[in-house]
Amino acid sequence: MKLESLKDFFVTQYNIIKSNRFGICGAVILVFFGVVALLAPLIAPHELWESLRDSSGKLAMLRPPSWEFPLGTTAMGRDILSQMIYATRTTFLIGLVSGLISIGIGANIGLFSAYYGGKLDEILMRFTDIVYGMPFLPFLIVLISLFGRNIWFVIIAICCIVWRTSARVVRSQAMAIRQRQFVLAAKARGCSDMRIIYGHIMPNILPLLLLYTSFNIAWSVLAEAGASFLGFSDPNNLTWGGMLYNLWISGKIRTAWWWFAWPSISIILLVSALVFISRAYEEVANPRLKQR
Amino acid sequence: MAILEVSDLKQYFYLKPDFLAKFAGGKEARIIKAVDGVSFSMETGEILGIAGESGCGKSTACLAVAKLREPTGGAILYKDRNITKMSKKEIRNYRREVQLIFQDPYESLNPRHTVFDLVAEPLRALTDKSKATIKERTMETIEMAGLQPDEYKSRYPHQMSGGERQRVGIAQALVLEPKLVIADEPLSMLDVSIRAGILDLIRDMSKQMNFSCIYVSHDLSILANISDRLMIMYLGRIMEMGATRDIITEPRHPYARALIAAIPIPDPAYKRPIPEIKGEVAQPIDPPPGCRFQTRCLQVMDICRNTEPPLKELKPGHFVACHLY
Amino acid sequence: MILDIQNLKTYYQTEKGAVKANDDITLSIDKNEVVGLAGESGCGKSTLIRTIMRLVPKSAQVTARKMTFKGQDILSMPDKEFREKILWRGISMVPQSAMNALNPVYRVGDQCIEAIQAHTDYNKAKCVEIVEGLFDAVGLQAGMMKAYPHEFSGGMRQRSMIAMSLVLNPALVIMDEPTTGLDVLVQERILRNLKEIRQKAESSASILLITHDISVIAEMSDRIGIMYAGRLMETAESMELFNEPYHPYTLGLKNAFPSIKALDRELISIPGSPPDLLGDLPGCLFAFRCPFAIPECETTRPPDMEVKPGHFVHCIRTDHIEEFRKRAGDKKTWQSSKSAI
Numbered sequence: 027m028k029l030e031s032l033k034d035f036f037v038t039q040y041n042i043i044k045s046n047r048f049g050i051c052g053a054v055i056l057v058f059f060g061v062v063a064l065l066a067p068l069i070a071p072h073e074l075w076e077s078l079r080d081s082s083g084k085l086a087m088l089r090p091p092s093w094e095f096p097l098g099t100t101a102m103g104r105d106i107l108s109q110m111i112y113a114t115r116t117t118f119l120i121g122l123v124s125g126l127i128s129i130g131i132g133a134n135i136g137l138f139s140a141y142y143g144g145k146l147d148e149i150l151m152r153f154t155d156i157v158y159g160m161p162f163l164p165f166l167i168v169l170i171s172l173f174g175r176n177i178w179f180v181i182i183a184i185c186c187i188v189w190r191t192s193a194r195v196v197r198s199q200a201m202a203i204r205q206r207q208f209v210l211a212a213k214a215r216g217c218s219d220m221r222i223i224y225g226h227i228m229p230n231i232l233p234l235l236l237l238y239t240s241f242n243i244a245w246s247v248l249a250e251a252g253a254s255f256l257g258f259s260d261p262n263n264l265t266w267g268g269m270l271y272n273l274w275i276s277g278k279i280r281t282a283w284w285w286f287a288w289p290s291i292s293i294i295l296l297v298s299a300l301v302f303i304s305r306a307y308e309e310v311a312n313p314r315l316k317q318r
Numbered sequence: 319m320a321i322l323e324v325s326d327l328k329q330y331f332y333l334k335p336d337f338l339a340k341f342a343g344g345k346e347a348r349i350i351k352a353v354d355g356v357s358f359s360m361e362t363g364e365i366l367g368i369a370g371e372s373g374c375g376k377s378t379a380c381l382a383v384a385k386l387r388e389p390t391g392g393a394i395l396y397k398d399r400n401i402t403k404m405s406k407k408e409i410r411n412y413r414r415e416v417q418l419i420f421q422d423p424y425e426s427l428n429p430r431h432t433v434f435d436l437v438a439e440p441l442r443a444l445t446d447k448s449k450a451t452i453k454e455r456t457m458e459t460i461e462m463a464g465l466q467p468d469e470y471k472s473r474y475p476h477q478m479s480g481g482e483r484q485r486v487g488i489a490q491a492l493v494l495e496p497k498l499v500i501a502d503e504p505l506s507m508l509d510v511s512i513r514a515g516i517l518d519l520i521r522d523m524s525k526q527m528n529f530s531c532i533y534v535s536h537d538l539s540i541l542a543n544i545s546d547r548l549m550i551m552y553l554g555r556i557m558e559m560g561a562t563r564d565i566i567t568e569p570r571h572p573y574a575r576a577l578i579a580a581i582p583i584p585d586p587a588y589k590r591p592i593p594e595i596k597g598e599v600a601q602p603i604d605p606p607p608g609c610r611f612q613t614r615c616l617q618v619m620d621i622c623r624n625t626e627p628p629l630k631e632l633k634p635g636h637f638v639a640c641h642l643y
Numbered sequence: 644m645i646l647d648i649q650n651l652k653t654y655y656q657t658e659k660g661a662v663k664a665n666d667d668i669t670l671s672i673d674k675n676e677v678v679g680l681a682g683e684s685g686c687g688k689s690t691l692i693r694t695i696m697r698l699v700p701k702s703a704q705v706t707a708r709k710m711t712f713k714g715q716d717i718l719s720m721p722d723k724e725f726r727e728k729i730l731w732r733g734i735s736m737v738p739q740s741a742m743n744a745l746n747p748v749y750r751v752g753d754q755c756i757e758a759i760q761a762h763t764d765y766n767k768a769k770c771v772e773i774v775e776g777l778f779d780a781v782g783l784q785a786g787m788m789k790a791y792p793h794e795f796s797g798g799m800r801q802r803s804m805i806a807m808s809l810v811l812n813p814a815l816v817i818m819d820e821p822t823t824g825l826d827v828l829v830q831e832r833i834l835r836n837l838k839e840i841r842q843k844a845e846s847s848a849s850i851l852l853i854t855h856d857i858s859v860i861a862e863m864s865d866r867i868g869i870m871y872a873g874r875l876m877e878t879a880e881s882m883e884l885f886n887e888p889y890h891p892y893t894l895g896l897k898n899a900f901p902s903i904k905a906l907d908r909e910l911i912s913i914p915g916s917p918p919d920l921l922g923d924l925p926g927c928l929f930a931f932r933c934p935f936a937i938p939e940c941e942t943t944r945p946p947d948m949e950v951k952p953g954h955f956v957h958c959i960r961t962d963h964i965e966e967f968r969k970r971a972g973d974k975k976t977w978q979s980s981k982s983a984i
Contacts, residue, residue: 206425207420207422207425207426208425208426208427208428208429210386210420210426211418211420211426211427211487211490212428212439213386214384214386214413214417214418215413215417215439215440215443215444215490216410216413216414216440216443216444217439217443218443221443226428229428229430229431230428230429230430232430371826371827371828371829372797372826479916480684481916509683509684509855509916510683510855510856510857510896510899510900511683511895511896511899511912511913512899512912512913512914512916513899513910513912514898514899514910514911514912515912515914516912517910518910518912536826536827537827538827538903539858539900539901539902539903540901542901542903542906543901543906543910563906566903566906567906576828577827577828578903579831580827580828580830580831581827581858581903582830582831582834582856582858582859582861582862583858583861583862583902583903583904584857584858584861584885584897584900584902585861585885585902585904586861586862586864586881586882586885587882587885588861588862588904590831590862592835593828593831595828598796598798598799599796599826599828599829
């Protein structure tokens with residue numbers, strides 16, 4: 027019965043996204059990036075840090091897009107297409123992991139805060155307020171500087187901030203659900219607090235949760251891009267933001283438009299895709315938004 | 319043997335004085351005395367009806383008995399055990415024996431759960447029975463509630479009518495074979511033509527499973543049909559209590575008389591008497607001393623304004639709280 | 644005749660086809676008459692009200708052989724004319740849950756005055772006078788005009804809505820479940836009050852009273868119509884409907900209502916639930932739940948037979964009514980319908 031509902035769950039999600047034009051658009055882009063990320067080592071024509079020479083034997087520095095190097099090369103003669111492919115994988119991974127962990131934190135804080143109320147609610151929400159007050163990027167920078175430039179520390183740092191919005195929103199919807207009579211009925215039937223929170227309240231805020239999962243992933247991608255553009259990323263794991271950083275420190279930002287274009291466009295596309303998917307969920311969470 | 323004994327049950331809600339009231343001089347907290355000294359007992363297998371208008375405290379009293387809210391005062395003895403002081407384990411046992419049927423079939427079922435999940439839930443939450451036993455008992459109970467188990471087990475609430483949903487609610491309450499069922503206006507949101515069926519279900523199950531039932535309603539016509547004994551409440555106190563037939567045919571308390579006179583009859587030829595009552599229904603906030611009914615009673619006397627009338631036994635089993643007697 | 648409706652059909656267009664919310668309704672209301680319409684959820688009473696008051700969506704298909712108010716055709720009357728001449732002046736309404744229809748940020752008296760000013764050009768003083776008079780008539784003190792809705796109890800709000808419906812002295816007031824959700828003493832007061840208002844010569848408004856509570860209908864109505872699944876099953880003068888009912892659904896409803904004057908009578912349910920009103924609906928829509936149905940009932944649409952003067956029944960088996968009345972009192976009879984098995 028559990029397995030059945032899992033399959034049902036995915037079918038429902040598929041249908042939700044399919045029914046909305048934005049959703050389809052977002053899903054297509056997401057799938058595209060996802061496939062690239064998955065197959066990265068198989069489809070990248072060159073190595074990540076390999077300095078390449080062109081047909082005439084010269085170091086292929088700062089070449090604009092051509093047949094040989096479809097997306098151009100960097101100042102160190104590295105193939106941007108390959109870099110993009112590998113960076114897609116890293117960026118995607120950081121975004122996904124950070125996004126999922128942060129929604130996990132935020133949703134749980136929201137649910138517990140809403141269900142128990144009183145002192146716990148006060149404490150959790152004041153804590154959330156404090157985190158809200160922290161400026162995103164500077165905080166990230168401080169954390170990464172403290173922990174070190176490692177991909178996992180980047181993920182942790184992002185998670186520490188991104189959860190805050192979902193906590194607030196989940197709490198408010200959970201509070202509305204908590205007032206409903208079936209929650210009282212569940213208590214009367216002997217359900218424990220955990221069972222009510224995860225078995226009764228959470229399933230009823232699922233569209234909202236999925237919406238914010240998508241948002242959280244989007245914010246994580248943006249956060250990572252911002253931080254790594256400023257140099258606060260793992261030098262061994264290249265991301266799109268990292269590529270922009272490399273461009274920046276090379277000083278060629280005014281001339282090598284191709285080095286700038288592909289990472290920037292990709293960031294915009296990925297974040298937009300995630301937001302489009304959120305739009306599809308928004309209509310489910312708030313049916314009045316559906317255009318008739 | 320009395321299965322339930324409620325003594326002097328009180329449920330007060332304290333309103334903090336609002337900002338302006340503090341300046342105006344009303345410094346004390348205002349008290350809503352939703353339930354103010356309710357005492358009654360119940361035998362095994364009987365159906366006790368609690369009647370009264372909105373604000374009389376009947377639903378509040380039931381929440382206290384169902385242990386969904388802590389009473390402000392008084393004692394509730396279930397099988398001679400005080401339920402206000404119970405450990406977590408004892409509460410679990412209590413819930414196995416005391417269950418509720420809710421009023422709104424559209425709100426009391428989780429829209430995301432199937433009928434099977436809904437009815438199986440009390441078993442999963444309160445017992446350690448095996449999956450197979452749970453399945454068997456669940457399907458059995460669904461059938462007992464008048465629904466075809468195979469047809470309904472995978473349905474969601476929004477795929478069912480009000481009557482069907484209420485049957486699921488009843489199945490949920492009865493799956494644990496409780497000894498005391500509290501039904502809070504289970505028919506008021508259902509179509510008239512199907513109410514009788516649900517009422518019959520409750521009555522039949524009560525006899526078959528031998529459970530006692532507290533049936534709360536503002537509809538005296540229905541209470542007249544299902545309850546053995548009847549209790550009429552007003553502003554948190556009991557006004558009259560006794561055998562249903564006695565109260566309906568010969569009400570003694572002025573409030574009970576007015577209430578019964580006001581009931582419309584499905585007969586155009588019937589000339590209904592005018593209820594002997596004045597004023598509007600009062601709020602249970604900061605009630606004045608004396609009888610709760612004083613502001614509306616046409617036969618109010620001086621004593622009514624300062625002394626609260628006790629519940630007197632006029633004839634065996636028939637109690638009235640009124641200074642006229 | 645104040646309101647004359649003949650063969651009214653209101654069909655809602657949906658993606659899946661036409662929903663026949665009102666199918667061939669014939670109803671008339673005379674001067675100073677209270678006509679009660681009884682029916683459960685989904686019977687089409689809300690649609691009927693909305694059709695009369697022109698509150699149905701533009702996509703709804705409304706046809707009728709005749710629909711007149713005081714002789715004027717209101718079916719094909721232009722919207723603007725309807726709003727100026729008929730709405731609230733001729734026909735007014737007390738909607739369901741009227742107590743929630745009051746704007747919480749305005750005083751109750753002001754809302755009533757606004758209703759008058761929207762339809763007339765009376766000066767403020769005259770409006771106030773009218774509202775004061777009506778408040779008095781419904782049993783509210785004139786001082787209550789200055790109060791806000793939240794200061795009123797549910798019953799008082801309902802009464803102020805009734806007052807608001809009478810401000811322009813309409814010939815017809817439509818009341819949609821006026822006492823549902825109210826306590827029995829409050830309900831009693833309102834019904835008694837309505838009777839008092841009608842007895843006064845000035846307001847000779849007819850009332851179309853719509854409710855599922857047949858006790859209330861029995862008490863208030865001169866004539867009664869029983870609606871089911873968008874159709875009128877039976878129409879008759881009040882006493883006659885109760886003493887000599889002809890339609891099986893009416894028999895079923897009588898069984899289902901408890902009465903404190905008949906404590907020993909067994910309550911009997913009608914098994915099953917109302918049908919979907921989508922698509923082609925051949926035959927009688929009650930046949931599935933009717934214990935007296937024969938195969939022909941499901942294929943032939945019953946005509947509206949006049950079994951006695953002024954008494955109409957939507958059934959093809961009216962000749963067996965004596966037998967049906969006897970059998971209707973037995974619980975087992977109702978277990979034999981198709982929906983019960």
